[in-house]
Amino acid sequence: MLRELHIRDMLLIDRLELEFSAGLNVLTGETGAGKSILLDCLGFVLGWRGRAELVRSGASQGEVTAVFDLPPDHPARAVLADAGIAAEDELILRRVNSTDGRKTAWINDRRSSGEVLRRLSDTLVELHGQHDDRGLLNPRGHRQMLDAFGAIDLSPIRAAWAARREAAQAMEAAEARLDQARAEEDFLRHAVAELDGFAPEPGEDARLDTARRSMQAAERIREDVARAAQALGPDGAEGAMLDANRWLEGAAEKAEGRLDEAMNALARALIELGEASQGVEDALGEMRFDPHELETTEERLFALRALARKHDTTPDDLAELAETLRTRLAELDAGEEDLSRLRAAVDAAEQDYSTAAEALSAARVRAASRLDQAMSAELAPLKMDRAAFETRVTETEAGPEGRDAVAFTVATNPGAPAGPLDKIASGGELSRFLLALKVSLARGNDAVTMIFDEIDRGVGGATADAVGRRLARLAEGAQVLVVTHSPQVAALGATHFRVSKQVGGEMTTSRVARLDHAARIDEIARMLSGEQVTDAARDAARALVG
Structure with a gap:
C-alpha cells in the first residue's frame, strides 16, 4: 500500500507531503489544477518513462519520495532479494532529477537503477486509464489474468513440460553419442x-x-x-x-x-x-x-x-x-535399443503433455466463459449493455504454461467486428471497459495500489454512480487511487484530496489538501454546481456522501 508521497521542486509543486489511506482515495480539482502532476511524480519515482523536463523552474533539482507498506508475503520482497536489498516492512523509494537530465535513485537508502525501480513498480502499482499499456491492455498479460480469475493450477502442465523437455534432451544426447560412436566404430x-x-x-x-x-x-x-x-x-x-x-x-x-x-x-x-x-x-x-x-x-x-x-x-x-x-x-552395440526406449519415453511424455494441455485449454475456455458472463453483468450498469466482451482462447506455440493464447476483445455495437480493447473502444468506453474488467478479475486483497486516471470521463448520473460503486468495491481490502471529475465517484471515497492551483507573483504552484468532512461537502458541491456553490448544491453533496 502507498502510504506517503513527498514531492519537492517537481513541475508546479514546490513542497508537498501526502499521506494516503487504505480503501478508495479520490483526487479532485479543476481542470489544469495539476492532478496529472501527482501521477507524473509517482511514475517518476517508480522508474516509469514519462515527461523529460520535470524539475520546477528555478530549482536545481527535483525529488520524489514514496513510502510503501510491505506485508510479509508481498511480491516486491522477491524483487528486492534479487537486487540484493534487504526487505523491511517499510519500503522507501527516492529519486532525484537534476536540471541536466541526470536521474539518481535509492531504495531503502541503497543506490539503485531505474530498471530495479520498474520491476518493483510492477508489484506495487497498477495504472488504469486510456494509456494503460502496462496493465489490462497488454495482451501478454491476458493469459495470466485469466488463469488467476479461474484459479487454474498450472503445476500439472509445468511438470509435464519439464518431463517432456528432459525426455527430449535425453534422447538428443543419446543420439549425439550414438552418432559419434558410429563415426569411430x-x-x-x-x-x-x-x-x-x-x-x-x-x-x-x-x-x-x-x-x-x-x-x-x-x-x-x-x-x-x-x-x-x-x-x-x-x-x-x-x-x-x-x-x-x-x-x-x-x-x-x-x-x-x-x-x-x-x-x-x-x-x-x-x-x-x-x-x-x-x-x-x-x-x-x-x-x-x-x-x-x-x-x-x-x-x-x-x-x-x-x-x-x-x-x-x-x-x-x-x-x-x-x-x-x-x-x-x-553403447554403440546397444545404441539402437536405447534409442528405441528413449523415443518411447519422448512419445509418452509428449502424450502426457498433450493431455495436460488439453485439460488446461478446457479449463481456460470454461474460465473465459465465466469471465465473459461477469463482464456482461458489469457492463450493463455502465451503460454499455450493447457491447459484447469476449475472451478468446486460441492455440499457439507450446510452452511450460500450455499452448493457449488469450486475448480480451470487444465489439462496441451489435454486428460490429470484435477487436482488441484499445483498438475498438473510444476513450470513455475504454475506461469503463477497463473498470469492468478489473472488477471482474479482482479476487480481493490486491497487493498492488490501483490507480484510475479519469476513468469516469464522459459519463455522468447513474453511470458515474455505477463507476464509483465499482471503484469502492475494488477498494474493499485494497487501495485504490482515482483522479475524477465526477461528484458521484468523489462522494464514495474514503479519503478525499483536492488539487488546486495558486499564483503568487510570477510563480504558479499546485497545492494538494486532504479534506475534512465539511471541506469535502464544499468540494463535491463545487463539482455539482460549478464556480458558484449554492446551498442546494451542498444539500445534494450531503445526499451523495450519505
Missing part, C-alpha cells in the same frame, strides 16, 4: 581388440622396468662375482688356508706353544672366509637368470610404452582407457 573395435589382447595392468610399467634393470645389472657383474667365488673357494683362498692349517697342526707339537696364537687366528679367518664365500655364492645364485626372460621382459615393456604413446596416455592408464573404449563400443 572401426577405431573402437580395433582399439578394444588390441587392448584386450595386450591386457595392460596398472603398475605394470614400473614392475617390468625394475625387473629389466635388475637383470641387466646382474648380467654385467655376474662374471666378476663368479671369479670372486672361485678365488675364495677350495681352489683359491680357502684351499690355501686349509693347507696352511694342516701344516701348522703337524708342526705345533714340536713348537712348544709358539704357533697356538697363529693357529687360533687362522681358525677365525677360516670362519670369516667361509661366511664371505657363502655370501658370494648366495649372491651369485640370485644373479642367475634366463637371457630369454630378459628379452621377453624388454619386449613387453617396449610394447606397453608404444601402445601408451599410440593412444596418447600413460602406461598405467591403458587399462582404464580399455574399459572406457569397451563402454563406448557397448
Whole structure:
C-alpha cells in the first residue's frame, strides 16, 4: 500500500507531503489544477518513462519520495532479494532529477537503477486509464489474468513440460553419442581388440622396468662375482688356508706353544672366509637368470610404452582407457535399443503433455466463459449493455504454461467486428471497459495500489454512480487511487484530496489538501454546481456522501 508521497521542486509543486489511506482515495480539482502532476511524480519515482523536463523552474533539482507498506508475503520482497536489498516492512523509494537530465535513485537508502525501480513498480502499482499499456491492455498479460480469475493450477502442465523437455534432451544426447560412436566404430573395435589382447595392468610399467634393470645389472657383474667365488673357494683362498692349517697342526707339537696364537687366528679367518664365500655364492645364485626372460621382459615393456604413446596416455592408464573404449563400443552395440526406449519415453511424455494441455485449454475456455458472463453483468450498469466482451482462447506455440493464447476483445455495437480493447473502444468506453474488467478479475486483497486516471470521463448520473460503486468495491481490502471529475465517484471515497492551483507573483504552484468532512461537502458541491456553490448544491453533496 502507498502510504506517503513527498514531492519537492517537481513541475508546479514546490513542497508537498501526502499521506494516503487504505480503501478508495479520490483526487479532485479543476481542470489544469495539476492532478496529472501527482501521477507524473509517482511514475517518476517508480522508474516509469514519462515527461523529460520535470524539475520546477528555478530549482536545481527535483525529488520524489514514496513510502510503501510491505506485508510479509508481498511480491516486491522477491524483487528486492534479487537486487540484493534487504526487505523491511517499510519500503522507501527516492529519486532525484537534476536540471541536466541526470536521474539518481535509492531504495531503502541503497543506490539503485531505474530498471530495479520498474520491476518493483510492477508489484506495487497498477495504472488504469486510456494509456494503460502496462496493465489490462497488454495482451501478454491476458493469459495470466485469466488463469488467476479461474484459479487454474498450472503445476500439472509445468511438470509435464519439464518431463517432456528432459525426455527430449535425453534422447538428443543419446543420439549425439550414438552418432559419434558410429563415426569411430572401426577405431573402437580395433582399439578394444588390441587392448584386450595386450591386457595392460596398472603398475605394470614400473614392475617390468625394475625387473629389466635388475637383470641387466646382474648380467654385467655376474662374471666378476663368479671369479670372486672361485678365488675364495677350495681352489683359491680357502684351499690355501686349509693347507696352511694342516701344516701348522703337524708342526705345533714340536713348537712348544709358539704357533697356538697363529693357529687360533687362522681358525677365525677360516670362519670369516667361509661366511664371505657363502655370501658370494648366495649372491651369485640370485644373479642367475634366463637371457630369454630378459628379452621377453624388454619386449613387453617396449610394447606397453608404444601402445601408451599410440593412444596418447600413460602406461598405467591403458587399462582404464580399455574399459572406457569397451563402454563406448557397448553403447554403440546397444545404441539402437536405447534409442528405441528413449523415443518411447519422448512419445509418452509428449502424450502426457498433450493431455495436460488439453485439460488446461478446457479449463481456460470454461474460465473465459465465466469471465465473459461477469463482464456482461458489469457492463450493463455502465451503460454499455450493447457491447459484447469476449475472451478468446486460441492455440499457439507450446510452452511450460500450455499452448493457449488469450486475448480480451470487444465489439462496441451489435454486428460490429470484435477487436482488441484499445483498438475498438473510444476513450470513455475504454475506461469503463477497463473498470469492468478489473472488477471482474479482482479476487480481493490486491497487493498492488490501483490507480484510475479519469476513468469516469464522459459519463455522468447513474453511470458515474455505477463507476464509483465499482471503484469502492475494488477498494474493499485494497487501495485504490482515482483522479475524477465526477461528484458521484468523489462522494464514495474514503479519503478525499483536492488539487488546486495558486499564483503568487510570477510563480504558479499546485497545492494538494486532504479534506475534512465539511471541506469535502464544499468540494463535491463545487463539482455539482460549478464556480458558484449554492446551498442546494451542498444539500445534494450531503445526499451523495450519505
